[in-house]
Amino acid sequence: MKQLAGAGALIATSQLPAFAEDNPEIFPERGRYERLSLSYGVVHIGLEKPFSILHISDSHLTAAYEHENEKKQKLHTRRTKTFGGRQEEALADALAWAKQHVDFVVHTGDLIDWQSEANFHLVRKFFGDSYIGSLGNHEFSPDMGYSEPKEEHTEAFKDRTRDLLQSVYPFDVRFQSQVVNGVNFITLDDVYGYVTKEQVKRFKKEVKKGFPIVLCMHVPFFSDDMWRANVRFWDDKGPMNYSALPEIKSAYKVQQEDKVTRDFISYLKKEKLLKCILAGHLHYDVQDQFSPTCRQYVVAGSFLFHGEEILFI
Numbered sequence: 380m381k382q383l384a385g386a387g388a389l390i391a392t393s394q395l396p397a398f399a400e401d402n403p404e405i406f407p408e409r410g411r412y413e414r415l416s417l418s419y420g421v422v423h424i425g426l427e428k429p430f431s432i433l434h435i436s437d438s439h440l441t442a443a444y445e446h447e448n449e450k451k452q453k454l455h456t457r458r459t460k461t462f463g464g465r466q467e468e469a470l471a472d473a474l475a476w477a478k479q480h481v482d483f484v485v486h487t488g489d490l491i492d493w494q495s496e497a498n499f500h501l502v503r504k505f506f507g508d509s510y511i512g513s514l515g516n517h518e519f520s521p522d523m524g525y526s527e528p529k530e531e532h533t534e535a536f537k538d539r540t541r542d543l544l545q546s547v548y549p550f551d552v553r554f555q556s557q558v559v560n561g562v563n564f565i566t567l568d569d570v571y572g573y574v575t576k577e578q579v580k581r582f583k584k585e586v587k588k589g590f591p592i593v594l595c596m597h598v599p600f601f602s603d604d605m606w607r608a609n610v611r612f613w614d615d616k617g618p619m620n621y622s623a624l625p626e627i628k629s630a631y632k633v634q635q636e637d638k639v640t641r642d643f644i645s646y647l648k649k650e651k652l653l654k655c656i657l658a659g660h661l662h663y664d665v666q667d668q669f670s671p672t673c674r675q676y677v678v679a680g681s682f683l684f685h686g687e688e689i690l691f692i
């Protein structure tokens with residue numbers, strides 16, 4: 380695995396910074412790694428060189444330096460409470476575990492909760508130059524609710540800070556491919572639910588290379604079952620009633636209404652090289668069968684000391 384600084388590379392755990400060490404102050408009476416809540420999956424490809432990854436997402440770092448503006452200070456106070464204040468420890472723990480147990484790490488976005496100098500420095504501190512992942516909707520957020528103009532779910536809104544993000548994150552923030560042990564890891568930005576024509580074009584070019592593909596992105600491609608879980612988790616409308624599908628909104632609606640995305644999803648369902656989709660954004664674990672060859676794994680937030688190990692064999 381060669382390190383491709385500036386070009387993006389799946390982060391090899393051997394290259395993770397040494398600061399990510401076991402921290403005995405958290406849950407000190409528990410077993411060494413029991414403070415991490417891990418789930419597991421296996422993707423059967425028929426590889427000559429099997430390997431495993433730690434998939435984490437949604438760390439929601441909420442750091443701000445004292446010299447940063449008042450909006451950032453307010454966000455720091457408010458959002459640190461929201462996410463429990465231990466996001467950095469949780470991330471360090473996950474990376475320490477990964478360094479000892481798996482070959483690579485994939486992060487599927489919302490590593491930061493909003494843009495700040497301090498958060499950007501943490502991105503580099505935790506992942507260095509050899510980091511592949513996908514951005515989340517929060518990466519594109521200058522000040523969350525305090526933003527002027529209001530955040531829009533458009534490419535034009537992303538363009539306001541895309542160059543800034545590109546200067547911080549060491550991979551192509553729109554679309555990146557990296558072949559690891561004969562598996563093509565493709566990461567793309569779908570943070571508002573849709574994909575662009577350009578991304579579809581680049582994906583189809585990658586398919587021509589003939590490698591099995593793992594697609595990594597922030598927002599999953601929803602199924603009805605995943606949508607039920609979403610409404611349950613985020614709206615909590617009392618006893619579960621699965622007889623009727625709850626009204627489809629937000630990213631799931633976008634995926635159904637945006638023609639480019641809808642066509643891309645139909646195309647992917649028939650693409651046999653697609654073996655696995657890794658996503659986050661939802662803050663709960665959910666999996667389902669995306670297509671005959673591909674299972675989709677959505678991992679809950681790393682701020683909850685959570686991650687999932689996926690074995691590729």
Ligand SMILES: [Fe+2]
Pocket residue numbers: 488489515516517597659660661
């Ligand atoms: Fe998100």
